[in-house]
Amino acid sequence: MFHSFKEQITIGGLQLNFLVDGQDTEGSLVMFEMLVPPNAKVPAPHFHVEVDETLYVLEGTLTMLYNTETRQLNPGDRLFIKRGLNHGFTNEHTQTVRVLCALSPASIGPAYFRQLAAVINVGGPPDRHQILSIMKQYGLEPIQAD
Numbered sequence: 001m002f003h004s005f006k007e008q009i010t011i012g013g014l015q016l017n018f019l020v021d022g023q024d025t026e027g028s029l030v031m032f033e034m035l036v037p038p039n040a041k042v043p044a045p046h047f048h049v050e051v052d053e054t055l056y057v058l059e060g061t062l063t064m065l066y067n068t069e070t071r072q073l074n075p076g077d078r079l080f081i082k083r084g085l086n087h088g089f090t091n092e093h094t095q096t097v098r099v100l101c102a103l104s105p106a107s108i109g110p111a112y113f114r115q116l117a118a119v120i121n122v123g124g125p126p127d128r129h130q131i132l133s134i135m136k137q138y139g140l141e142p143i144q145a146d
Helices: 110-120 128-137
Strands: 007-011 014-020 030-036 046-048 052-059 062-066 069-073 078-081 087-090 097-104 140-142
Touching (some): 007 110, 052 062, 062 078
Antiparallel strands (some): 030 097, 052 097, 062 069, 062 087
């Protein structure tokens, strides 16, 4: 199978394969395929201040926190996450999850994920304050207390 990704970014165990970014869409949309291996370290539950997110599961089962509910998303399931709504995800299963993600507008794009990767991929425990600073810079607000 041939894939032509614009950019690939690995953050810990997560792999993001960018298909479209803000340069392609005049800032209106970012779209990427995300691969979430079992037991991957994933972002803390959060909400986006100004960005809507849409997920479409291609393979595997993603466990989603959606507002106050926990949902199991299976292949073919989709979920629209309006800005301001608390959300997060994990892969509690044995198969890698493959999800198509779209963010609109495109303010949370490759630059955000590159900055996170630079902090997380250095090895050892990541600098939590640096991660929170990057999140806030791009309009992501964690919902867990410091």
